[in-house]
Structures are given as structure tokens and as C-alpha cells.
Amino acid sequence: MSTIHIPDDVLRQAGISEQEALLELAEQKKLVCARYGLEGVAPSDFLVGVQFVGKPAGAAQLYRERSKIIAGCDVLIADMTPFRGPGMDAATAFEMGVMAGLGKPVVGYTRNAMPYAERIERLQAELDAPVTRVGTKLVTPDGVAIEDFGVADAVIVAGAALAHGTPIAGDFESAVRWARRIAFGD
Secondary structure (H helix, E strand, O other): OOEEEOOOOOOOEOOEOHHHHHHHHHHHHHHHHHHOOOEEEOHHHHHOOOOOOOOHHHHHHHHHHHHHHHHOOOEEEEEOOOOOOOOOOHHHHHHHHHHHHOOOOEEEEOOOOOOHHHHHHHHHHHOOOOOEEEOOEEEOOOOOEEOOOOOOOOHHHHHHHHOOOOOOEOOHHHHHHHHHHHHHOO
């Protein structure tokens, strides 16, 4: 059975600890994977009970553990939904890079299909620093060009998700279906 690295989610609900919510969401995602004949592997499977106290040694420990988990999977599904800004979570982008560096496929999904350049353009306008067009390029007031490839995030991470012929899906289950196609050559 092919193993699929599934993304962790953080959900805070009244009366439910962050870890309990994380484990519950991971179990739901594993059930979706199982419906398609895949084994979902969540980082939380291996990190239950491990205490990371926010110190540099804990960060290094978490990096090593997550890298091992990723390396042991056949496909990585990445949640590319914007997180704390116009782009995806930096840790997820790193995980995508690890998987791509191993020569293994990455399947992305996002719940915000607006192209990255458009999100940057909107953010700049909200900050009262609108972008301008210089020829065919969008440029910030400080002269930085905004990559405009019409994709869901920065071109290199979007490229990692597109490199195996799959689109960036609109939800987790669609991404699982694409992962199945890759895993089984459907």
C-alpha cells in the first residue's frame, strides 16, 4: 500500500486541546486516504507525547523527526492555503522541498484559488502601497517584481506541486485522488 504524507492542521476549539484537535483531523484525513486504497501518514502519528519546548534543540529535533517521516512516504500532500499572509505556510513549503529533493511526488491543494500575484496585489493595496505595472510585470513601490505565473503560490513551490502532472487541487479529497493516480499509475 502506498503511503501518503498528509498535512497537519491546527484547529482551536473551545474545550478541545490543540493536540486533540490535531489528532482528530489527522484521523479524518487517514479515513479519506483509506477510501482510495492509500495509507495516510500524519506527522502527529510519530510526535504524540513528544514535548517541544520552543528551544533551538527542540526545533532541530522536530526537523529531524519530520524529515524522517517525509522520507518514508511515497507521496506528500501539501495544504497550500495561505497562512498568516498571502502565501502558504513556510514549514509546508519546506516539506514540499524535502520531498521534491528526494525525487518523490508532491500533490498540492488550496482552499484559496486566487493566484499568488493577485493576493500580493490586494495586500499591497490594503497597505496603501499599491503595485504598478511596468511593461508586463507587477512591481511593488520599492521596485520588487512580483512573480506572476498564474499559480496558487510562489512559483517554485507551485512548480513542485505541478511537476508530476497534477493540478493544484481545491480540497484535500481531490488531492488524495490525484495522489492515488500517481501512486497506482491510474
